[in-house]
Amino acid sequence: MVRSSTVATMSDHASRRLAQRNLTTDDVQYVYTHGRLHHRGKATFVHLGLRDIPAEDLREDRYRRLEGTVLVLDPSTGCHLTTAYRNRQRGSRDIRRKLKRSILRRAEPRSSAL
Secondary structure, three states: OOOOOOOOEEOHHHHHHHHHOOOOHHHHHHHHHHOEEEEEOOEEEEEOOHHHOOHHHOOOHHHHOOOOEEEEEOOOOOOEEEEEEEOOOOOOHHHHOOOOHHHHOOOOOOOOOO
16 A cells, blocks of 8 residues: 655654664655554554565665564654654554553552451
8 A cells, every 4th residue: 555645844853763772764754655554552553564665665675674663653743753663573463563552550459357
């Protein structure tokens, strides 16, 4: 699936993360164009897996190295980049799996009956 719109803006945090991960704005646009879109929680994720890279691009290292790249976007506009990271090991499974709220609740303190 190829999206026609682009990432219009990015946060300062995203700019720092892109520099740390050696990603350019062209790389971000490539991931945004070819990656899979996931709406989870209060964010929109775009994940580029190996299967999402077109066959003609698989021969080029500059596109192969983008495998596992995840873009986190603002869900209201979908065009504001919040952060980016790489997750080659688990792919989009971590994005699709969401924590249950019951795990996050604190257990009620038990009263000791002595």
